[in-house]
Amino acid sequence: MCKLDKRTKNIAVIFGGCSPEYSVSLESASAVLKNLDTKRYNPVMVGISKTGDWFYYTGAIDAIQNDKWLESGPCTPAVISPNRSRHELIVLENEVVRRIELDAVLPILHGKNGEDGTVQGIVQAAGIPLAGCGVLSSALCMDKDRAHRLAGAAGVRVPKSLVLNSVSDLKIAYEFAETVGYPVFVKPVKAGSSYGITKVQTESTLEGAICGAFEYDNEVILEENIDGFEVGCAVLGTNELTTGEVDEIELSNGFFDFTEKYTLKSSKIYVPARISNEKAEEIKMTAKHIYKTLGCQVFARVDMFLTPEGEIVFNEINTIPGFTEHSRYPGMMKAAGFSFKEILTRIIENSIEE
Numbered sequence: 001m002c003k004l005d006k007r008t009k010n011i012a013v014i015f016g017g018c019s020p021e022y023s024v025s026l027e028s029a030s031a032v033l034k035n036l037d038t039k040r041y042n043p044v045m046v047g048i049s050k051t052g053d054w055f056y057y058t059g060a061i062d063a064i065q066n067d068k069w070l071e072s073g074p075c076t077p078a079v080i081s082p083n084r085s086r087h088e089l090i091v092l093e094n095e096v097v098r099r100i101e102l103d104a105v106l107p108i109l110h111g112k113n114g115e116d117g118t119v120q121g122i123v124q125a126a127g128i129p130l131a132g133c134g135v136l137s138s139a140l141c142m143d144k145d146r147a148h149r150l151a152g153a154a155g156v157r158v159p160k161s162l163v164l165n166s167v168s169d170l171k172i173a174y175e176f177a178e179t180v181g182y183p184v185f186v187k188p189v190k191a192g193s194s195y196g197i198t199k200v201q202t203e204s205t206l207e208g209a210i211c212g213a214f215e216y217d218n219e220v221i222l223e224e225n226i227d228g229f230e231v232g233c234a235v236l237g238t239n240e241l242t243t244g245e246v247d248e249i250e251l252s253n254g255f256f257d258f259t260e261k262y263t264l265k266s267s268k269i270y271v272p273a274r275i276s277n278e279k280a281e282e283i284k285m286t287a288k289h290i291y292k293t294l295g296c297q298v299f300a301r302v303d304m305f306l307t308p309e310g311e312i313v314f315n316e317i318n319t320i321p322g323f324t325e326h327s328r329y330p331g332m333m334k335a336a337g338f339s340f341k342e343i344l345t346r347i348i349e350n351s352i353e354e
Helices: 022-035 061-065 118-125 135-142 144-153 167-180 203-214 258-263 277-293 328-335 340-353
Strands: 009-016 041-048 054-057 075-080 088-093 096-101 104-107 161-164 184-188 198-200 220-224 229-236 247-251 267-270 299-306 312-318
Touching: 009 022, 009 340, 022 061, 022 340, 104 118, 104 340, 118 135, 135 144, 135 312, 144 161, 144 277, 144 312, 161 167, 167 184, 167 203, 167 220, 184 203, 198 203, 203 220, 229 277, 229 328, 229 340, 247 328, 277 299, 277 312, 299 328, 299 340, 328 340
Parallel strands: 009 041, 009 104
Antiparallel strands: 041 054, 054 075, 075 088, 088 096, 161 220, 184 198, 184 220, 229 247, 229 299, 247 267, 299 312
């Protein structure tokens, strides 16, 4: 029989990362750390530098948000122990080894080397409860092509697409764009936060967009443009799923790129979305279907398009969505009645129970 553990649980919150989305992670992790229920959880802050070095950090949270955490002093080299019988962070203080027991690990990392299953593999190999999607679902959801193929096989409409493995594939890229019609989207297959994405309006700018996308990944995907607007659905849980309210992105021009995602300079997000209750329920059911199809667990955000005809088209899943106070995932869950602190508590408890 399992005994209830009344002590404060040690939760490793991992931030930073060897990824173009390093700065986004710092923003998200800062908000998570500020909203964590410290009566229940003791945050064990683990920072990964841009070069991929791991540190146990004991400084101020604001220094993380301002990217001053490495300069502020209280950083000690650290690693997660791979020993499954000892769930712990090993801290290497000079010639002394210090061990910190871990009850769960919450990676707040975005993009490559963090959201793509790599860090998740370290945690799962160590047998430590992982507060988030596992290795397979993280890798699949990061890969836009394979995620679309699986969702399509499960009966969900996905955009027509073409994957390029080299810049030398320009001929078939031009043929694809001509077939589906401009504009087309050019994206790195495995990247987040809209890095390397271009909405190509004319043939003359297609090559440059493809070259730009190849700077972020070794595969590039071209997708047809879907008329309508983007909607999202926050999903929480593993077996029994809870959803937030559906949100809607209103764009004045262009697309929801990196700048718009983090400044909302010329766009607005409506929560709940300005759609009928029936359509919102259909979107929630579709989000849960995609979530399960791709093997997600604990939490993720499912992004879709809603066409003028009312058809739902899958866009992508973010297995570690933005987690600032103003990010979409917390906003959708807040509209459904969950505070930021409650969301984090449910995420952590769900992972420990699993």
